[in-house]
Amino acid sequence: MNNLLTIFISMVIINNMVLAKFLGLCSFFGVSKKLSNAFSMGIAATLVMLLASVSTSIIYNYILVPYKVEFMKIVIYILVIASLVQITEIIIRRTNINLYNALGIYLPLITVNCIVMAIALINSAENYSVLESIVNALGAGIGYTLVIIMMSGIREKLDLADSPKSMRGLPVAFLVAALLALAFVGFNGIV
Amino acid sequence: MNDHKNRSNSKQQQSFHPQEQHVKLQKQHIKQQKQHVEQQVKDNKKSGSGFWKELVRGIIISNPVFILILGLCPVLAITTSITNALGMGAGVIFVLLCSNILISSIRKATPTMVRIPVFIVVIATFVTILNLTFEAYVPALYKSLGIYLALVVVNCIILGRAEAFASKNSVLLSIADAVGIGIGFTIAVLIISFIRELMGTGGLQIFGRQIFNIPGLSAHPLIFFISPPGAFLIIGIVMGLLRLVGVMKNE
Numbered sequence: 213m214n215n216l217l218t219i220f221i222s223m224v225i226i227n228n229m230v231l232a233k234f235l236g237l238c239s240f241f242g243v244s245k246k247l248s249n250a251f252s253m254g255i256a257a258t259l260v261m262l263l264a265s266v267s268t269s270i271i272y273n274y275i276l277v278p279y280k281v282e283f284m285k286i287v288i289y290i291l292v293i294a295s296l297v298q299i300t301e302i303i304i305r306r307t308n309i310n311l312y313n314a315l316g317i318y319l320p321l322i323t324v325n326c327i328v329m330a331i332a333l334i335n336s337a338e339n340y341s342v343l344e345s346i347v348n349a350l351g352a353g354i355g356y357t358l359v360i361i362m363m364s365g366i367r368e369k370l371d372l373a374d375s376p377k378s379m380r381g382l383p384v385a386f387l388v389a390a391l392l393a394l395a396f397v398g399f400n401g402i403v
Numbered sequence: 404m405n406d407h408k409n410r411s412n413s414k415q416q417q418s419f420h421p422q423e424q425h426v427k428l429q430k431q432h433i434k435q436q437k438q439h440v441e442q443q444v445k446d447n448k449k450s451g452s453g454f455w456k457e458l459v460r461g462i463i464i465s466n467p468v469f470i471l472i473l474g475l476c477p478v479l480a481i482t483t484s485i486t487n488a489l490g491m492g493a494g495v496i497f498v499l500l501c502s503n504i505l506i507s508s509i510r511k512a513t514p515t516m517v518r519i520p521v522f523i524v525v526i527a528t529f530v531t532i533l534n535l536t537f538e539a540y541v542p543a544l545y546k547s548l549g550i551y552l553a554l555v556v557v558n559c560i561i562l563g564r565a566e567a568f569a570s571k572n573s574v575l576l577s578i579a580d581a582v583g584i585g586i587g588f589t590i591a592v593l594i595i596s597f598i599r600e601l602m603g604t605g606g607l608q609i610f611g612r613q614i615f616n617i618p619g620l621s622a623h624p625l626i627f628f629i630s631p632p633g634a635f636l637i638i639g640i641v642m643g644l645l646r647l648v649g650v651m652k653n654e
Contacts (some may be wrong), residue, residue, distance in 0.1 A: 234634065235476055237479065243476075261483070286526040286556055287524065287528060290523055290527050291520075291524070296521065314648055326554050326557045328557075329554060329557045330554060333550045333554070334550060361602075378643050378646035379639075379646075382472070382639075383642040383643040386639030387635070387636060387639040389635040390632045390633070390636040391632070
C-alpha cells in the first residue's frame with residue numbers, strides 16, 4: 213500500500229510527465245490555449261493511459277516475460293495502443309454521444325502522443341505488476357491533467373499581455389513552462 | 404435528435420476506416436510538410452538536381468525542430484549533454500533513413516487504406532533494431548538516453564516524413580530527404596545541448612573526453628541549465644531569437 217502511494221505521488225508531482233520528463237509536449241502546447249479544451253484533453257489522456265497500461269502490462273507480465281521475447285515490446289505496444297484507442301473511440305461513439313462530442317476529437321490525437329507509449333515502457337522498465345502499472349498510469353494522467361489545466365489558465369491571461377512580437381505564442385509559452393517546471397522542482401525529495 | 408443522428412452518421416462515414424482516422428492525427432503537422440514538399444517537387448522537375456536540393460531543404464528550409472516544430476520531446480529531454488545529442492541524432496538519422504528507403508520502395512505495393520499501420524510497423528521494427536544495437540555496443544549511451552531512444556517510434560518527424568514524402572517519391576529522393584531532415588534534427592539538438600552543457604557544467608565533454616573548461620564556471624556550474632526548467636527556458640529563448648532575426652515566422 214505504501215509502495216503504491218509512493219508511485220502515485222512521485223508520478224503526479226515529482227516525476228511529472230510534462231514538466232520533468234518532457235513527454236506529451238505537442239498536445240501540452242497545442243491544446244492548452246483554452247481551459248475547457250485542456251480539461252477534456254486531460255481526462256481523455258488519463259483514460260487512454262489507464263486502458264493502455266492495463267493491457268500492455270498484462271501482455272508484458274504474462275506473455276512477453278514468460279516466453280522471453282521482451283525485445284518485441286516496442287512493436288507490440290504500438291499496435292496494441294493504436295488499436296485500443298480506435299476501439300475506445302468506437303465504443304464511446306456508440307454508447308454516449310455527449311461524451312464523444314466532449315472527448316472524441318482528442319482521442320485520435322493521443323494515439324501518437326508519446327505519453328501513452330512512455331507509460332507502457334516505464335511500467336515494463338520498472339518491472340511493475342499490473343496493479344502498480346494501473347496506479348502509475350493514474351498518477352501520470354492526473355499529473356498531466358493538473359499541469360495542462362494550470363498552463364491553459366495562464367495562457368488565457370497571457371494572450372492579453374503585451375509581450376514582444378517575436379516572443380508571442382510558442383516561445384513565451386515555453387518560458388511559462390520553464391517557470392512551472394521550476395516550481396515543480398521544489399517537490400523533489402518529498403518521497 | 405434527427406440532427407444529432409445525421410451528424411453522427413456523417414462522422415461515422417468520414418471516419419469509418421480506422422486507418423483513415425489515424426491519418427487525422429498527423430494532419431496538422433503533415434499539412435505544413437506537404438506544402439513544402441509539393442513546392443519542392445515542382446521545383447525539382449524544372450531543375451533536375453533533386454538530390455542535393457532535397458538534402459539542403461531538410462537541413463534549413465524545413466528544419467524539423469525550429470521550423471516545423473515536430474518531435475519536441477527528445478529535443479528537450481536528451482539535450483543535457485552533447486554526447487546524448489549526437490547519439491540521439493544518429494539514432495533518428497538511422498531510423499529515418501531505413502524507414503524512408505523501405506517505405507518508398509514498397510509504396511506501389513502498399514494499399515492506401517492500410518498504409519499507416521504498415522508505416523508504423525516498419526518504423527517500430529527499425530526502432531527495435533536501433534535499441535538492440537545501442538544496448539549491445541554503446542551501453543553507457545543507451546542507459547543515459549533511457550526510454551527516449553525507444554520513444555523514437557512515436558516521434559512525429561519519422562511518421563510525418565513517411566506519410567508526406569517517402570510514400571510519394573522515388574527511393575533516391577527519399578534518401579536525400581531522410582538525410583537532410585535527420586541532419587537538420589541533429590543540428591538543432593546540438594545547438595541546444597551545446598548551450599545547456601556549457602552553462603550547466605562549465606565545459607564540454609564528448610564521449611568522456613574533456614574538450615575544454617571555462618575556469619570560473621566549471622567550479623560553480625549553473626546546474627539550473629541541465630535541469631528540466633532550463634530546457635524549457637533555452638528552447639523558448641532560442642525560438643524567440645530565431646523569430647527576431649527572421650528565420651522563423653512570427654505568429
